[in-house]
Amino acid sequence: MTTRGGRTGLGRVRRWIRQRPADVMDVFVYVVVLNLAVQYLPSVISETFTLSLLTAVLLKVALEAVVFLKGKILGRFRAATTPAGRWAAGALLWVAAAGSKIVVLELVDLVFGDAVSLGNFISVTALVVALLLSRGAVRRLLYDADEGDRSAG
Numbered sequence: 001m002t003t004r005g006g007r008t009g010l011g012r013v014r015r016w017i018r019q020r021p022a023d024v025m026d027v028f029v030y031v032v033v034l035n036l037a038v039q040y041l042p043s044v045i046s047e048t049f050t051l052s053l054l055t056a057v058l059l060k061v062a063l064e065a066v067v068f069l070k071g072k073i074l075g076r077f078r079a080a081t082t083p084a085g086r087w088a089a090g091a092l093l094w095v096a097a098a099g100s101k102i103v104v105l106e107l108v109d110l111v112f113g114d115a116v117s118l119g120n121f122i123s124v125t126a127l128v129v130a131l132l133l134s135r136g137a138v139r140r141l142l143y144d145a146d147e148g149d150r151s152a153g
Contacts, residue, residue, distance in 0.1 A: 025142070027057055030056035030059055030060055030131055030134075030135070031052060031053055033127070033131050044118055044123060045116060045117040046115070048115075051115055051116050052116075055116050058107065058108065058111060059104065059128075062104050063128065101121055104124055105124050
């Protein structure tokens with residue numbers, strides 16, 4: 001099945017993967033961390049490996065959106081010239097940090113229902129921290145600091 005210009009959907013996926021290898025690597029890291037959480041935390045459940053892979057992809061998309069949002073808010077915080085502006089940006093950052101965990105829990109529940117559970121607020125917070133730390137550690141291991149930053153974004 002081809003699309004306009006003779007390109008297949010698979011060709012687009014391959015091109016995207018070649019352009020963003022760090023994102024593909026992140027998904028693999030997320031799968032490992034998520035499956036370790038499934039194994040060692042009773043509140044984290046994924047009925048199948050396929051569901052854990054799809055959950056890792058969902059977490060990658062959600063966490064990238066959260067990191068983008070937090071970056072925008074930090075920019076506003078740094079640009080604020082008044083104490084009220086800094087306080088408002090700080091409060092917004094706190095809401096985004098806490099709210100993102102709730103959004104992740106609800107998103108996983110909406111997409112996967114009872115087949116996947118990331119537990120409660122505390123377990124999902126620990127999971128997100130573990131995901132981000134693991135991603136950073138693997139990127140530092142495989143890339144130079146400046147090269148990893150370029151391929152990450």
